[in-house]
Amino acid sequence: MAMRGLDELLKDWSDWTYGGAGLLGGGSTILARWMDSKGDLMFSGSGGSRGTGDEIEQQIEAAVVALAAQDLQAADVLRLEYAAGWWLVCERNGYDFARYDPTEATQLDRARLLGYSWRTYKRRLAKARDHVVQALRDNR
Secondary structure (H helix, E strand, O other): OOHHHHHHHHHHHHHHHHOOOOOOHHHOOHHHHHHHOOOOOOOOOOOOOOHHHHHHHHHHHHHHHHHHHHOHHHHHHHHHHHOOOHHHHHHHOOOOHHHOOOOOOOHHHHHHHHOOOHHHHHHHHHHHHHHHHHHHHHOO
């Protein structure tokens, strides 16, 4: 998968986490819902489905949730990098998300929020991106 193609997919996934999928309804986190459902996530919402276009975003979310079970830090880096559920990462790390603007934050800002060096942030981001790529390949 080309680097640019992955970035576009991850940006679409980020947009999807905000809107029509209804993943964050009811006040629970995605990870909590995943654990409550014993590993099976149901993706639905009052906004209705966008059709088969949701499938890739669902696959990415499932890959990130699976990654979080193995390496929460890498999953958090990916969520911050693409602003997909960033508020959950801020909350989990004790950071006042009202003070965080994902549109203005640099990679260094995100690394600092997590207490990482920029190098560690980049390494965890690469791991998370590789995990998503592999998961998408496996789902073909």
